[in-house]
Amino acid sequence: MLQSFLQNILNALQWGSFYSLIALGYCLVYGVLLLINFAHGDIFMVGAYIAFYCCMFLLGKFGVFAGLPGWMVLAVAVPLTMVLTAVVGVTLERIAYRPLRRKGVNRLYVVITALMCGLILENGNLALLGASRKSFPTLVPIKVFEIFGVTVTNIKLMVIGVAILSFLLLHFIVTRTKIGMAMRAISYDRFAVPLMGIPADTVIVFTFVLGSGFAGLAGLFFAMTYPVIDPYMGALIGWKAFIAAVVGGIGSIAGAFAGGFLLGFVEIMVVAFFPSTYRDLIAFSILLLILSIRPTGLFGVARRTKI
């Protein structure tokens, strides 16, 4: 019983890591622009596909060169995927969100635009690459360790480690660097910041670079853990991660991180002890309860709007 419980804690840490990584991206963009970037789940999906093609290329499957060993492919694929996915995120910002922001339209329209961008990415991918699934190559052979009756794989440890490191890095950037300070400033007052000589657009682009880059990272590790990728993989997990971010307190890095793990824990634990049909029912009831007690989320701080 205890072993099952410990095993499920490990399972939940792995599953929650993905929610956390995606929730971090939602949180960054929301924190700066107060925009719910509904395309984020699909940027995560695009990240997984970019990772797929990067890895196939680096493994020499396209015949351009002989190919590298798996661990080296992983080491090169991580920055490459992050950069390329960031390019996709920034492109979306440039062609979809910025023109609307320039015109000063209501935020609602931007949110709808984000939803549409997500659908365009999904269906664009479907049209371009077809509906059949891709099998992600094995980069690092899976090693299974058994400690006190609990089984761990090297991939599982890697995923959890990556999630924690990403959180620490983002937390450091937002709270300890100059550009992080600028991000928080824009979030605090979008109109006063340019008057202080801070290039708001640069900061916003940087935010999208960070958010999308980490979505790409999540995509890469997700595809390594669940090696079957398809164009719809991002939609559901994206929405759930968004809810996790809201429960954690959207706008707070620590909140998004904790919210992702919380959702992962609840989902895994419910499935471990109840039929799986109860999973979303119980998981979201608990989240609803948390929100009704703390409407700003676990780590959120209430903001007053000045009229």
Next chain:
Amino acid sequence: MKRSWLIALFCVLGLASPVRAADTVKLGFNIPLTGDIPDVGESSKNAAEMLKKKINDAGGLKVGDKTYKVEFIYEDNESKAESALSATRKLITQDGVIGMVGPQSSKQAVPAAEAANELKTPMMAPWSTNPNTTKARPYVFRGCFLDTFQGPTAAKFATEEFKAKKAAVLYDIASDYPKGLAEDFKAAFEKINGPGSVVAFETFTTKDVDFSAQLTNIAKSGAEVLFVPQYYNEVPLIVQQAKSLGFNKPVLGSDSWGSGDLMGLCGDNCKGFFFVTHYAAAGAQGKTKEFIDEYTKLYKKTPDDVAALTWDGANLMLAALQSAGPLSGDLAKDREALMKAMAGIKKFEGITGNMSYPATGDHDPIKCAVVVKIDDAGKFAFYKSVCP
């Protein structure tokens, strides 16, 4: 100017269509060309196109004393129940097909069958193994065996082959096919090995990718075999995660394993496992071999069971159409005549084996199942034939 062009165009179309309709017969295909299992749709379409070409190249289909060209209309049901319904209605009311082949998986076939039966149009479900598809629906026919047969076959095989006394099941509770099959397997296995011998009966929901909590329970339950009646997109994930959680016992599958790109997605992880299915491509003879060779030549891949069953299903429908006698041109009358002719077929020699239909009751064929082993080369090799 523009308008007169349009009017002229409509006139031409108006004149042309009755002429065309007079010497073609239309069959509709309600198949998943996109969605969760696009490979199933592709196989169905490939087999149908091959059949159409074969018939039309030979001059057409002779019904009564007239020869008709066959026309196949493919409607995508996106592997969703709702879309399968609208595709059914579109094929029947707008396209005016005389009969419909598909949908393939039970999730879409059960609701679509209800609509087809209501609209009094013959439907052939080649691959749907859920009993509800044909239950009390005189217009609906089936081309394969039932879950109620497949479940006990798998249970019997698990007991005999692996000497298993305890089994585990992992299935998608939100989908008709795995749910029905999982329950049949459980009932049959417990009948052989005593109540409680299915030690873990775990569920998940469509589109899940993480099964770690369920597989943790299964690994700790002491089960000697795991039955997974799932599709090719979920099996690789389940098999891989089971191994990562320390479950090293055999995994047994159902006919849904055989379709789609299972080996491309699963690779070495699935080798050595068994599944129950309709036919095995490796080691086929006679008509089946001819079909496999021609299909392989055309599409550069071995036909899966969906392709073979679609071929049989469409063939059976066309054979019945020939025996129904001359067409009256009135769709409602012709559809009824086709239904009666299909119900009149007692025995049909298909490439997936002989099918015989019971004289009364639901139109479910009696045919043998095949147990296939995935060999070290990743081929689906014939292992054992199990007949009712």
